[in-house]
């Protein structure tokens with residue numbers, strides 16, 4: 448299987464928010480991206496942080512930000528995250544009626560554009576849009592909360608996306624989010640994912656940096672076997 452070298456994005460959702468900058472610094476030397484979950488209490492029931500906090504955090508680290516917007520009306524907000532300096536800005540397919548137009552706006556604001564697919568959304572209607580995107584985020588849980596159990600059946604979407612990406616020679620990361628840990632990352636990598644979000648598995652570990660390194664190594668081995 449033709450898959451780019453795997454990358455790991457610790458999710459700060461599982462970090463101690465009172466010590467957020469320290470928690471980010473703890474993984475700075477080993478993480479590829481920092482996954483930042485923005486939730487608005489409308490698209491999902493949960494509420495996290497918004498633009499001002501993300502702006503402050505951007506100034507506190509050199510890690511590339513992988514912003515995952517779980518919000519209604521991403522057209523109103525997503526470009527501001529790109530303007531603020533996020534590396535990748537991902538919004539949900541379920542929340543946007545013109546994903547290609549928003550992807551264009553994000554790219555012209557200097558960011559990578561990501562499309563997220565929630566648990567109950569099929570992937571097929573979105574496959575033809577993928578050339579407009581740099582990242583495809585496939586949820587392996589229902590979006591909204593950290594610490595949920597990984598749903599292996601959702602890897603069928605990853606397999607479908609990987610076949611499509613490889614057949615079309617698309618330059619697109621296939622990212623998985625939800626329940627990714629040492630016990631689950633290998634099956635996700637074998638299915639064709641190449642970017643892995645991990646919250647609990649990183650910040651719930653005694654040594655978050657070591658957890659990142661271990662996860663990446665497991666993914667690399669699984670890709671080599673696939």
Ligand code: DX5
Nearest residue numbers: 458460591593594626646647
């Ligand atoms: C949940 C978020 C995830 C969350 C994953 O909707 O999108 O990024 O932090 O947390 P874990 O790794 O604990 O499942």
Ligand code: ZN
Nearest residue numbers: 484515624644
């Ligand atoms: Zn996320």
